[in-house]
Amino acid sequence: MFDATQQSQHATTFYRTIDRVENFKITIKLRKIADANVPLNDEFLGLDEGAIALAKKRRRLLLPKPEATVISWGERIFSPSEILRHHNHQPGKGSPLAAKYHALVEQLIAQPNSEESRIIAAGTTKGARRQIFTLTDADAYASQKAFTTSTREVLVPRENPASAMRRPALLRKRNRVIGEEDIITTSPVPRTQKCGWEEMHIMAYLDVEQTGSSKENVSEQSHYDAGFHICLCSIQAYDSGLVAITPGLNTGKKPHRIAIGQNVYEYTLKNASAPITEEDVESEWSIFQELYRQKRSALENILTMTFTSLPASKHIRFHITGQISWAERFRSKTLYIRQCLMVPLESWNIDENTTPAQAMMSTTQVSRARDSHGVWRATFGFPLEWVLLRRDKSTERPALYLTVCSVDLWNRHRLEGYGYFNIPEEEGRHSMTINTWRPLGSLMARVREYFIGGSTELEDLRYINMSNGHGQKVSSMHGLSVESSGAIRLTLNVVKQAEAYQVKPVTGKESHAHFAKGDIKAISDALARARARVKALQAGRKAE
């Protein structure tokens, strides 16, 4: 359930869970290992095993019992000082949260032999046996330093004796940090906008003898706070399943350690969540499968089974889509293109049933060319869309005739070039460049063209594509003088629909049903048939 993605002894560690965070449980064990009577230093003095064992035993006797608690996510445990404070809360005053806590604490006190009732009876937090408590999101606890390095300073890592010996000065410095940091504010603190994450803190109320200036800082606020409040662990759970625990869960034997003066505490954090069971895994998977199944069925309900019906047998329907992209290298810079699709009606049809009113002839806009990398290019982006039907296997193909014209400043139109291409037979995407030419008239005609306008044009466009259009045996354009002109860029997508292309869905039931059933007889029969075929083939080859 929990997976550490990053391991570190004292910094924030990130875990990832796919379970809900409500199922998260953490075990915390807090143990005092040294105070003024039992200094920490003697831990390292005895070097032989017997002495260490003796020191450990003495330590166990002198120091209070270790405390272990299992805390589940969002659980609120009150500290001794909080119990006193909430017990003395006057109803009708303060926030609704305070009233709620008051009710909760009263409930706990009502239980005989509870820790709470003992504290109330004592009337003081001194000598309270329970030290660990929690703060949840609802509490206005702002551990601003939770993300900063000071958290790390509170936690004294257990290091080798040599460096520990050199650290009294450091420890003194840290004491100050502890005293200043952990103050539970009763006034609302401006909290950071929490969106998509929740937080809880595992705290310890440590009832230790205080010395020096730090006491004034802490107990100024309330006489209930006789000891220290220390944040042992902060847990942030994000909606994404990320759980950040500061400091991380203990993996090895090294516990986390905190020091207040000569009082040193050790604590370990362990994941106590129930491991995911087989049934849980199965039920989660079944939920996912159900989701995908329902999505699929919803999609199938939307999708109807109808489709454009197939053309009659041996007919092929051509869906042609594309565009005239641009024209370049023409002598004029203001161009337009007229195109005309000529369909040989002996063997082709314009499919008016599926798409009525198809434009067989159209004119593009007048496009002004632009210099693009040294070439004058006029863009058109003019769509071409046809649906045609081929009735038989003739080689004749529809041809698109393109006439490029120009307009000048005086609104004179002039022919710039002729071009054509045959609609490709192959399905797929075709990009082509069509080079054009224009008829060159006599000298007189050219002079007239220059001054007055007008140009030499073909009478019949089909002459461009004469070999196809006229069915002559020899294609001859002898006698026609032309001048080559610019080029046109075209893109076409061809999609064909015919019975021949239909792939009948091969259902496994028909062909391999006996394999699925495990019908031995059918399988052996099939094997015998295959063997017989192989033999026949071999015999045939030998005969050859």
Added chain:
Amino acid sequence: MAEVHIVGTLTGASDFPSSRLSCRWKIVAGTGWRLLEGDAAGVTQVDAPEDSRFTVWSHPIDIHYGTRAVTGWPKLQVQVFRRDWRGRDELYGYGFTHIPSTPGDHTLAIPTWRPVLSFWDELSSSIFGTAAVLKNTDVVHAPADRFRLTTRSMGTVHVEVGVVLRNFEGYGVAM
């Protein structure tokens, strides 16, 4: 009913007079087509590239169509806008391309153009930043006559698109 997945990227634009551009795109399909998943329209960010030769958008396109016909094959229509120094968006180009019908990855270049007006209108539009736009942008992709419209050639919009088809072979369609 056959299905078409269109997954791709609106990569960017090149060859425009200015490179501070954004793009408004939409995918237009015929009547027999039904959008099952994904957004069929979008607007890219305004990119002001360091290298003015290529404006980068890297805008994702991910659409799932169900269709009853091959006719009305989806088309990608783009409108390029230029952001001027006052923060105004001015139309810089219209363009379209048919989504390729062949399955696989395709790199497409969409040529663009913008409408032009008379000389005086052009002058005022350059001063006030009010470029002429089409009243009905269907003209961009509809196969209809466009005479009386004068346009100016603009740059190229680059698109990379992957096409995944399903069930077409059952209806005898060869792509």
